[in-house]
Amino acid sequence: MYETILYEAADRIARITLNRPEARNALSDQMIDELLDAFERAKADPEVRVIVLTGAGDRAFCAGADLGGLGEKGLAAPEAIRESAPFRLFTAFPRLGKPVIARLAGHAVAGGLGLAAACDLVIAADDVKLGTPEVNVGLWPMMIMAIINRNVAPKHAFKLYYTGSRITAAEGRDIGLVTEVVPRADLDARVDELAGVIASKSPLGLRRGRDAFFAIEGRPLEDQVAHLLGELVELAATEDAKEGIAAFLENRRPEFKGR
Template identity: 80%
Template sequence: MVRAGPRTAVPPVLLGGPVYSTILYSVSERVARVTLNRPDARNSLNDTMVDELLDAFARARDDDEVRVVVLTGAGDRAFCAGADLGGLAASGVAATREELRASAPFRLFTAFPKIGKPVLARLAGHAVAGGLGLAAACDLVIAADDVKLATPEVNVGLWPMMIMAVINRNVAPKHAFKLYYTGERITAAEGREIGLVTEVVPRAELDERVDALARSIAAKSPVGLRRGRDAFFAVEGRPLEDAVEYLLGELVELAATEDAKEGITAFLERREPDFKGR
């Protein structure tokens, strides 16, 4: 059994790309690991971290060797505590539509559907405020059983405006309103019950489970994963007939790919497929 011990901050590392000051980026076995690396600040978000996250997401998107992205936080105290009130939240109020779209929160949360690859959140620490929104923006969320989740903005006279866009896509209104109205912390298990968390595992098994799930997904066809994930976001909010028409067209195109043909052939020949991403 692999124990998920604390993951402390280490100096930034150059990996054939930019040197990051607030995150870590590494690739192994077709999985890119992106780590929020401000443990002394509970991995809170500032403008620099948002810019570096967006760069890391773009690197993962454009790297054919990467098939899955794992987003996590350094240490076991916090996955992410949300916005750094001394930085991101105090950077000024956007007034125009152009300023809003150029703001760090807008750029960050609208980036997830464009990554083109499955994104898993590994929660070894608490996820609160914008940190919970960051986790909710991921496709899957695997949490240690002692992790807590919360939207405490109401306690300081604010409201989780930005993160409602992603939380409301995962949680039914009655559960969402309770989070927003009370600001109370809930357990990872309660988060699973309302749709915020995919799986809850004992802390000692967290890394083992995240690694196994990431490897399992990475073994699938990258072209199938990308086109399927893109289609998932493309049909959100569409009328049923429009969605079915669009998805049928996507299925026809996907079935013509080399990976789909290889997958069907491998199934008929009772062997593991050798996907090439084409």
């Protein structure tokens, strides 16, 4: 079905793999279109509760935008920005409705780092490197700065942007870009374990909670609290919440149905 990505869904987990290892999984417009289609596919599948995003091979998770393709096409006209592939990709994540885990077995640089940072959780092998090298070729990480700035304090962000240097996965964890760093041999087991834990939760609770997280962003405190209290009242009335409370009181595992 896809030419630049792989898609597999099993055991409540959708695994999406960037599959251009010969190009270090660089983001072409075709890959972005296929990624967006796969995201919608996972979102619409009631059996899928967690999405794992990774890159083929151990060399690179994603090397960012396909600069060769960008040079041939040129930049999008200002009026077409919101129709462009990068805009559609990076604004899609808040609307996915399901947790997304980035599995980093290879380096994540430029737009690839933005792609990883856009995920809810990032699990990286301990020998992975991260960076924003755009300044080295006279550019700036414009496409991903909004994403990076939501994860990293300004002083750390500016150091990445100004130097273009790569940092280790452990350094990425220390500044907020990475959730966990594990030995390479343990990467798959840890990603599977974490995805399994999340997949066992109420899909309705996960979706409503994740949506609320993004809905309150940038709003005044009073508006945030009011919105969240309203969401809590509605969520508490769902079948999943009632089942979860009953299971807790009865000391058994809940059987969530997403209702």
